[in-house]
């Protein structure tokens with residue numbers, strides 16, 4: 001008996017996902033597909049829905065986060081790419097999930113978008129934001145946006161926004177637009193961050209958004225890394241001289257070492 005070529009064809013078609021524009025991916029459609037896969041997909045051969053085996057989308061978020069190096073947390077910041085990769089691998093490798101290979105690529109992408117539909121920052125969490133300013137000066141402000149999930153009924157309450165850690169006092173947060181704010185689904189808020197160093201201490205705090213969803217009392221976080229360095233006010237060092245390093249050099253070096261040492265979740 002000849003082996004079927006369908007899994008191979010599927011695996012090849014799934015390779016194309018990275019090339020597609022993401023704007024068409026729809027977590028609301030993905031939710032409908034997740035909860036009623038036969039009815040919403042209209043594909044022959046699909047008789048079960050995702051919750052029949054997985055219970056809830058939260059269960060899949062925990063699985064995807066754990067499998068990609070994150071915490072076993074249903075509120076984890078799961079990227080679309082991580083959801084797409086784990087889902088397509090499961091479609092290829094899990095015998096129980098083979099019937100879902102009948103889904104078309106856009107349906108697979110919409111389901112992945114739903115699994116990745118948790119609150120997100122722009123720039124994405126764990127990004128390092130670099131700032132430079134003269135001592136007692138001001139850097140250019142940078143904006144960080146927090147966006148609530150789309151395919152949810154509950155609001156998101158932003159309980160606090162803070163710089164936490166070494167040199168935190170050297171950053172000024174314009175956070176009134178987010179802190180204490182309640183976001184309805186798919187809505188966002190923005191803060192500004194300015195580095196205004198009053199001391200030359202290495203300034204590498206975390207920028208922490210703390211939030212909770214609906215009636216839940218469980219808070220969760222999105223964290224970015226701030227890195228402020230003192231702009232050198234002395235001329236560049238003479239390469240032939242081997243002289244003393246300027247303060248900017250020292251601060252930048254210290255910042256780089258600290259950034260390497262401080263990933264929150266190992």
Ligand code: HEC
Nearest residue numbers: 048049050052053063064067086087090094096097100111
């Ligand atoms: C008949 C049972 C069954 C159904 C229905 C099913 N799955 Fe699975 N799925 C499994 C099994 C078994 C595994 C491997 C063990 C595990 O992760 O729970 C798995 C694994 C996965 C994984 C990999 C998790 C990881 O990162 O390790 C994802 C993602 C997933 N399923 C999504 C879905 C989605 C989305 C649907 C609906 C379209 C679905 N599954 C329907 C049985 C099923």
